Amino acid sequence: MADQQVHDAPGPVPPQLPVLRWAQPPEGPVLVLLDQRRLPAHETELVCTDVPALVHAIQTLAVRGAPLLGIAGAYGIALAAARGYDVVEAAGLLEVARPTAVNLRYGVRLAADAHGRAEAAGATPEQAAGAALEAARALHRADAEASRRMAAHGLAFLGELLPGGGHRILTHCNTGALVSGGEGTAFAVALAAHRAGELRHLWVDETRPLLQGARLTAWEAARNGMPYSLLSDNAAGSLFAAGEVDAVMIGADRIAADGSVANKVGSYPLAVLARYHHVPFVVVAPTTTLDLTTPDGSAIEVEQRPAREVTEVPVPRGAVAEAGSGVSVAPLGTRAYNPAFDVTPPELVTAVVTEEGVLSPVTGDGIARLCAAARRGSEG
Structure with a gap:
């Protein structure tokens, strides 16, 4: 109950x-x-x-x-x-x-x-x-300690990639304190940059269809006094084209043994855009997200969610909202394709940041080393 x-x-x-x-x-x-x-x-x-x-x-x-x-x-x-x-x-x-x-x-x-x-x-x-x-x-x-260490590793890596600060980071979905025992994963890195005076701007994808970016990441950014703007997911391409993104930082729900990354749907298109525009695409996740029993991206089970999450818009602010409940915007009986996640291949990932350090380039051997380091740390 x-x-x-x-x-x-x-x-x-x-x-x-x-x-x-x-x-x-x-x-x-x-x-x-x-x-x-x-x-x-x-x-x-x-x-x-x-x-x-x-x-x-x-x-x-x-x-x-x-x-x-x-x-x-x-x-x-x-x-x-x-x-x-x-x-x-x-x-x-x-x-x-x-x-x-x-x-x-x-x-x-x-x-x-x-x-x-x-x-x-x-x-x-x-x-x-x-x-x-x-x-x-x-x-x-x-997990709280892993969050703290990921933020430190991620901030140091950003400094190596983009000397001089003034980072303009694009993020997708929500990766802050709402997903963690600490201050989060990718959002924790952006927050560390903000506290260090090195965050110029945080670009927040709205993250359709359930708007985790608009409802949650924007809320966390506002609470922390961070400079941020919300954008519709399909506006990201024009943002890259305008040269307004220095790095993409996302979380992960599963990282396969070969380094393939499952994250909130919409992450893979960002990786493609980032590669075309020569922008680093960085995944921040604890080692508990690494899964050596899943050999590659094709073996990741991707959750399929109800069509109503796409065919309806959310209920008005403040109402009790089951995921996908709201006002219909599509004809009755419309079918929808609604995967909760997509999978980004390792060759599009610049780096994986964990509490055990930064892996770049992303390879299967590197993922195995991070897992081994995590095991040694837990046994110690």
Whole structure:
């Protein structure tokens, strides 16, 4: 079950509610999410008391973004264990809630494995649930630290690519604090540049059909006082042609073993434009997004979403909005092609920035080295 609590923003930069938090009221533990469907007009908390409610929140994009989905998945296992539900069944439901985002599977398995190890060692149900919760909290902390390190690596790399500062960065979808245990991935790099006085302008793609750029990235940029402009996705080409973009920086939902990058649909066209206009195309993602079990881009399962997200426009600002609910703009019965993601081949990617460092050029061997470095770091 899920309940909502609404907090109307009283001013231009109000304190932000936590994007995700674990709470233990008298009636039992819950997972509390900042409902991203209601932004930017309202900060609304969505309270999940069981895994089906969390799955619904994931599928309707109340909670989204690859790193945060991993964290949410781990807490979902802890919630199932603490509430006395079947953890194996919960893991099965969560893992397939959004198939492209590999972080979700990673977080679910991390917490489920911790729970299983505790049970095998003779722990009580309460102790096993505690082990799953600690695994989720550890992942949450690790992602915040990864965000900090990615921002530092990305800012240094920008300085190498574009000496002198004054960066004009184009970004797509939303990659800030709303997708992370910290300040984000690609957006965190732009924010670090802003704080260092090196960001001249942030170009924000609206990101159709669900407008994550317009609703979420613009909101985060405004909250942080960053110089930014919103553009329709199909205006990006003219922006490149005018020489107004110094670098493209995006996140990723999965990076295959060969370096192919799955990200929000619309990313691949930006990579093509960037290559034609000799503009760096940089992907920023934690190593939990690297997936050596997926050999190449053709093996990435791309989520297909409902046609109504394309055939309708979103409901008016401030209303409770299920993803894709709104006013019809196409004839009744219109079919739509609506992949949630597209895949960019590694030869179009200038660099992949992770918490373990920057990989450029992007190769399969390099991806394997980053994964090995991440394993060594977690074991240490």
